Amino acid sequence: MKQRSIGFFAYAVITAVILSSCALILPELDIMSWSPGNDEPVNIDDLIISVEFSREPDHVLAEEAFSLTNQDGNTVNGRFSWEGSSLRLTPYSSLEANIEYSIKVETSVEDAYGGSLNEAFYKSFRTGSEGVRPVVEAVYPADRAVISSRNASVTVTFDRQMDFESVLKGFSISPDISGVSLLNDSGRVFSFTPAELWSLQQEYNIKISTDAASSVGYSIGSEYETSFTVSSDLTPPSVISVSTVDDATILADSIINTGWEKNSAIAVYFSEEVDQDSAESSVTLEPAASFDVDFDDSVTPARMIISFDDNLEWHTVYRLSISTALTDAADNAMEDSVVRRFFIDGASSMPPSVAKADFAPAGGSTVCF
Structure with a gap:
């Protein structure tokens, strides 16, 4: 029984020595790489501050051993994060331009086996000017x-x-x-x-x-x-004339055109073929009234017809506008907007009125007025 105990003790001692020897032959903890590296000046927009250890160290000890300071010796505070054996510092505020910064990792950092840095790690870098990205x-x-x-x-x-x-x-x-x-x-x-x-x-x-x-x-x-x-066409389109469809009465610019009928359609003649979608969206009428825009393909270079869904209001001035949103087939925009004003007072549009009334009172003579 005593012999077995001695044998077991010897086995335990040998095992401990072997395990201890394995731990002893592990290489010292080292820093394999760091960022931003030796390239200068460092672009503030792309800046990553990190160190990669040869083995994953104790996180708390590593964070306590790590420091970032500026050229005046002031510590830059930030948030630590880990990815495997890489420790990264994200500063709470942006680093300054044209300033030298220093990264230091003290030898107090250790891994799970007690391995530490043989000597403190120290590197410096300089930030570049603001706006270092090309524009x-x-x-x-x-x-x-x-x-x-x-x-x-x-x-x-x-x-x-x-x-x-x-x-x-x-x-x-x-x-x-x-x-x-x-x-x-x-x-x-x-x-x-x-x-x-x-x-x-x-x-x-x-x-x-x-x-x-x-x-x-x-x-x-x-x-x-x-x-x-x-495009070989660099000439913008223009409005040649605006008139009635029925009798081709011209709507003059800068005046209020009178004698206009409440149901008269309007013809707009252009200097060249225009983009029909842009032409339709360029037309406005004030006061608002519902209207349709069509193109007469039998007329060249281009004639646009504006017809109203309902009769316009009697004794009302309307303002027709064609904006510079209108373009031609080559996407040239009309340079100046076109405005025409017209007054609905045509003879055929006049509402009916009482011309004469006869009144015959009971037992009396007829009274006219």
Whole structure:
């Protein structure tokens, strides 16, 4: 019995020594990587402050051992979070621009086996200027512009020197068209020249994705989009005349036109073919009255007919407006709105009235008035 106890004790001692030896041969706790790293200056918008340990340490001890201070020695407070063996600090307020900051991890941090840092970890970084992301300053053609040149180059001007390969990757045109891309000597102006002619009456959409980055690696941050249309027609439409449909009486500008009938339809003649949907939405009448807008296809270049669903009110001045929302087939907008005023006092629209009445009292003579 005594011999068995001695044997068991010896086994326990040997096991403890083996386990202790295993613990002893574990490497010291180390920091494998840190962010923001050695790149300077650091973009405040993209800033991540973190350290990655070689093994997951005790979270409380690690957070107590970690500190972030500015160049004046003031501690930056924030919220800690963990992802595996990586500790991340999110400051409660944004870091300042053009300031040096220091990350330090004391040797008091330990893992589950008691392993700690052989020496304190210390790194510093400097933040860059505010607005370190590149910005698109201008694009030609301008957004929603209509151009006539079918071989015009598209140019994108940035506020700083750009990386050509990243801009090329981020630049796209839809519908797709082949061409040659260049970056000028300053590195700020990117150009695209089509290898074939732009299609007429075609809208092209330009997109610059967040792949586009400056020469030091900062992206534009948010996608940029613009569009333009290629057209040989750059002349805006205009109203030639406004008149009645029945007798072609012209409605003059700047006066109140009289003699207008309550059920007269209005004809509007244009200088060219217009977009019918935009024309319909451009017409308003005050006081409000229900009306229909139609186009007479037998008349060129274009005649629009405005007819009223109900008779207009007698002795009322109406104001007809055609706004600059009206466009032609090439999307050129009318430059000036058109206004006509007319007074419903036509002879055929006059309400009936009593012209004569005879009154014969009982037993007396007839009285006329």
